[in-house]
Amino acid sequence: MTIGLLLALAPAHADSNLPPADLAYTQLADPAQEAKAKALMDTLRCLVCQGQSIADSDADMAGDMRALVRQQIAAGESPGEVRKWLVQRYGDYVTYDPPLSWVTAPLWLAPLVLLGLGIVIARRNFARRKP
Incomplete structure (x- = not known):
């Protein structure tokens, strides 16, 4: 009984109490850069939700990944370079189109x-x- 209760309450503790990353819910000032970031975020899988893209997920991990994508796009990296970096960091599972x-x-x-x-x-x- 106790184990079942703990398992039922586990999702409530899955997110942290830390504030979201700076660019997790804030769009980039440059509309062209934001469009690139958004298009890339739609093609990347949330590692926590597994069925949603990082653009659609409210998980903390997805917010952190959105912030990383926006930071790197704002720094002038191409979406391909950002995708390659994320695949190197998280593996092929992060993309909906594994090679x-x-x-x-x-x-x-x-x-x-x-x-x-x-x-x-x-x-x-x-x-x-x-x-």
């Missing part, structure tokens, strides 16, 4: 294998039903 490698090959190949398996099973079932 094809031996590590990510199952993610890319599993849908094709499952589709092929479904086609084979469907053909066998339809072949049995023919009179």
Whole structure:
């Protein structure tokens, strides 16, 4: 019972009591830079929420990542350079479009294998039903 109560209350303690990073909820003064930052933030996965982009997430970690993106864009780095830096820091999981490698090959190949398996099973079932 006690463990269940602790697990139920764990999400309430997931965020810290620290104030958000300076640029977590503040847009850049230059609209062009903010547009670049926003476009990049839409393509980066929140490491805490796992299903939301850092642009949509209210998690502290996402706020910190938004601040990092805005700081680096404001410093003159390109979105590609910022993305590369974040991937080096957090791994391929931070992006919604992981590159094809031996590590990510199952993610890319599993849908094709499952589709092929479904086609084979469907053909066998339809072949049995023919009179």
